[in-house]
Amino acid sequence: MNIDSIQNGIVIDHIRSGGAMQLYQLLGLDSLDCPVAIIKNAPSDKMGRKDIIKIDSAQPLNLDVLGFVDPDATINVIRDCALVEKKHAGLPERIRDVLRCRNPRCITSVEPDLPQVFQLANRETKTYRCIYCEAKAEK
Amino acid sequence: MRHLIDIRDLSEREIADLLDLADDIVANREAYREVCKYKKLATLFFEPSTRTRLSFEAAMYELGGQVLGFSEAASSSASKGESVADTIRVVGCYADIIAMRHPKEGAPMVGAMHSTVPIINAGDGGHNHPTQTLTDLMTIRREKGRLSDFTIGLCGDLKFGRTVHSLIAALSRYENVKFVLISPEELKVPSYIKKDILAEQGLPYVQTTELTDVMPQLDVLYMTRVQRERFFNEEDYLRLKDSYILTPEKLRGAKADLTILHPLPRVNEIDTAIDADPRACYFRQALNGKFVRMALIMTLLGLTKEGQA
Numbered sequence: 001m002n003i004d005s006i007q008n009g010i011v012i013d014h015i016r017s018g019g020a021m022q023l024y025q026l027l028g029l030d031s032l033d034c035p036v037a038i039i040k041n042a043p044s045d046k047m048g049r050k051d052i053i054k055i056d057s058a059q060p061l062n063l064d065v066l067g068f069v070d071p072d073a074t075i076n077v078i079r080d081c082a083l084v085e086k087k088h089a090g091l092p093e094r095i096r097d098v099l100r101c102r103n104p105r106c107i108t109s110v111e112p113d114l115p116q117v118f119q120l121a122n123r124e125t126k127t128y129r130c131i132y133c134e135a136k137a138e139k
Numbered sequence: 140m141r142h143l144i145d146i147r148d149l150s151e152r153e154i155a156d157l158l159d160l161a162d163d164i165v166a167n168r169e170a171y172r173e174v175c176k177y178k179k180l181a182t183l184f185f186e187p188s189t190r191t192r193l194s195f196e197a198a199m200y201e202l203g204g205q206v207l208g209f210s211e212a213a214s215s216s217a218s219k220g221e222s223v224a225d226t227i228r229v230v231g232c233y234a235d236i237i238a239m240r241h242p243k244e245g246a247p248m249v250g251a252m253h254s255t256v257p258i259i260n261a262g263d264g265g266h267n268h269p270t271q272t273l274t275d276l277m278t279i280r281r282e283k284g285r286l287s288d289f290t291i292g293l294c295g296d297l298k299f300g301r302t303v304h305s306l307i308a309a310l311s312r313y314e315n316v317k318f319v320l321i322s323p324e325e326l327k328v329p330s331y332i333k334k335d336i337l338a339e340q341g342l343p344y345v346q347t348t349e350l351t352d353v354m355p356q357l358d359v360l361y362m363t364r365v366q367r368e369r370f371f372n373e374e375d376y377l378r379l380k381d382s383y384i385l386t387p388e389k390l391r392g393a394k395a396d397l398t399i400l401h402p403l404p405r406v407n408e409i410d411t412a413i414d415a416d417p418r419a420c421y422f423r424q425a426l427n428g429k430f431v432r433m434a435l436i437m438t439l440l441g442l443t444k445e446g447q448a
Binding site for chain 2: 103105106107108109110111112113114121122125127129130131132133134135136
């Protein structure tokens, strides 16, 4: 299977197998009008199988949620067809407007125009909590 | 501007200052009669709570201030669909300080994000209730003379009981406080409290379903009500509501200087026969609630006995 190399954009590699569609949704990639390729179950020496997402756009993307959903994924930044930066997603201090709080008693369930913000509560357990009600973020 | 949304917003020093001020108010009530003259407190109770609201109102009146507000969402603009943010922006035009209770967790934080006057969280769903915690801390300190070196048993609904969660968070900062968590399996303390507060700080705690077994160890016993409004299912409520009732028989093995607390209202979880026991401190605790709220209102408004701070 051949997928064209991208000129300027991002390749998210080493996504755990089966995780690409969830990331596609959470990263809001459906709203982009550039070419986006999702490769599922690609063979991997390290992981056995992995997913990959290629985004052919120099437009900046908010990738904060990546560290929460799949901290082992790698981000490869491509400029003029060359790899210029390779990094792990890492855990951001805050994740904004990507996840929704699932606590039905949380104020975010009724208050209009309220940003959905989750704060890193425990780096070791990678736990994020809603800043309003402290409910645990769920993937 | 300072708000009080979560008891963890206050440092140990600030809590000590508030409790010192509350003690001084108890000792010199006349001196505080006009401290809040010409100031207005808005009590915005989107969920009914007679005791907490009356305590805030009594506190403000006793400081010489005035009170406005509503006691249920139906009599507020929230029933017309107004957001918390807009309600707070408007009320801030009329009042100098706001005490707010809301059934949704995090609502007072949203209020604070949009407020031009100090906001006090008077309870948000099953989440936080910091002024109850200040009341509890004041009572323990007045009864025991300290906030360290004791064993506290927390009994009843430890899952939904916000007063318990706030109290654990507050007491976790003091030296050598041991926690005994007494509840039915279904109403145990949420795992995040155990993991993020107790285990994280290496604090000693025991979980049990039997109140009588642990009674002799306790210096403080904090009873809670199994609250009907926190259950989604009526059957679960009826099955568990009578689980932990304190009776004179259960108190037989208790220490002579045990301090029995309850945030009130009580339904039947403390037998009325215990009310006359000198160890029953829950009505003194309710009185302390007014004094500590007086201290908090003064502090957030930047007022002292002598006037502006």
